[in-house]
Amino acid sequence: MNYYTISQLAEQFDISTRTIRYYEERGLISPIRTDSGQRLYTKKDRAVLKLILRGKRFGFSLEEIHEMISLFDNDRTGRKQLEKTIAYGEKKLKEVTERIEDLMQLKQEMESILADFRERLQKLEETE
Amino acid sequence: MNYYTISQLAEQFDISTRTIRYYEERGLISPIRTDSGQRLYTKKDRAVLKLILRGKRFGFSLEEIHEMISLFDNDRTGRKQLEKTIAYGEKKLKEVTERIEDLMQLKQEMESILADFRERLQKLEETE
DNA sequence: ATTGACTTTTACGTAAACGTAAACTAAAAT
DNA sequence: ATTTTAGTTTACGTTTACGTAAAAGTCAAT
Numbered sequence: 001m002n003y004y005t006i007s008q009l010a011e012q013f014d015i016s017t018r019t020i021r022y023y024e025e026r027g028l029i030s031p032i033r034t035d036s037g038q039r040l041y042t043k044k045d046r047a048v049l050k051l052i053l054r055g056k057r058f059g060f061s062l063e064e065i066h067e068m069i070s071l072f073d074n075d076r077t078g079r080k081q082l083e084k085t086i087a088y089g090e091k092k093l094k095e096v097t098e099r100i101e102d103l104m105q106l107k108q109e110m111e112s113i114l115a116d117f118r119e120r121l122q123k124l125e126e127t128e
Numbered sequence: 129m130n131y132y133t134i135s136q137l138a139e140q141f142d143i144s145t146r147t148i149r150y151y152e153e154r155g156l157i158s159p160i161r162t163d164s165g166q167r168l169y170t171k172k173d174r175a176v177l178k179l180i181l182r183g184k185r186f187g188f189s190l191e192e193i194h195e196m197i198s199l200f201d202n203d204r205t206g207r208k209q210l211e212k213t214i215a216y217g218e219k220k221l222k223e224v225t226e227r228i229e230d231l232m233q234l235k236q237e238m239e240s241i242l243a244d245f246r247e248r249l250q251k252l253e254e255t256e
Numbered sequence: 257a258t259t260g261a262c263t264t265t266t267a268c269g270t271a272a273a274c275g276t277a278a279a280c281t282a283a284a285a286t
Numbered sequence: 287a288t289t290t291t292a293g294t295t296t297a298c299g300t301t302t303a304c305g306t307a308a309a310a311g312t313c314a315a316t
Binding site for chain 3: 144
Binding site: 110120 | 207210213245
């Protein structure tokens with residue numbers, strides 16, 4: 001398995017190294033270290049970072065994203081833990097579904113407004 | 129036409145009056161005033177507020193929301209203006225569409241993870 | 257071997273989006 | 287008439303999510 005350096009990841013996702021270190025500060029990502037203390041990121045770390053950035057685009061706070069990541073990450077073996085995780089996952093899934101519906105409604109509204117504007121433009125061009 | 133007071137709107141949307149005043153500070157909403165200076169909100173103002181809150185849920189900044197609102201709000205009569213507005217609207221519409229696709233992918237991933245967890249729980253329960 | 261690019265920690269700075277408190281006015285209720 | 291209750295402005299405080307700079311160590315290349 002090979003590793004990414006912090007600046008490689010930063011470049012790939014077009015974010016600053018500070019940002020990546022900040023996510024580590026907040027406990028969202030945990031790269032290993034070389035003897036000299038340099039951070040090294042695995043593919044899994046990269047995937048986590050991708051998740052974080054996607055969450056951000058949806059307006060989730062880092063705190064919320066942190067919770068969601070622990071869903072993917074933790075090996076929750078106990079039955080109680082599993083049940084808890086599933087319940088939490090269902091809740092988050094519902095939130096995501098609602099957001100999608102919400103967004104689709106927004107999309108519809110924007111489309112109808114655009115259609116209206118296009119019509120107006122059409123009329124302007126007809127009477128030229 | 130009847131009006132809402134600031135605290136009525138705050139209660140309806142479960143936000144603070146400060147928040148509503150802040151949106152006004154930023155030029156997102158413009159209620160009329162009584163002689164004594166009290167703010168009164170029309171249904172249209174209420175609709176704008178709803179739009180703002182929806183935008184926020186999607187992670188748009190107030191600045192972006194401000195731009196989008198002016199799309200709905202302004203009567204852009206000139207042809208150049210219309211064309212500009214349509215172009216901007218199309219751009220924003222594309223962004224929204226991308227976000228929907230992005231969210232749907234997230235949803236799928238969450239669903240498959242949940243399915244995995246449910247399967248594990250199932251196996252635990254079988255060997256009881 | 258030394259320059260230059262990269263990395264580390266520490267720490268202070270900042271913009272956005274409000275929270276909160278003070279000091280005051282107006283409206284509603286007792 | 288006078289307490290509540292709700293509203294106003296002004297202004298400083300706070301959290302989140304980083305930006306930025308300093309001081310020092312490390313890696314890569316000439």
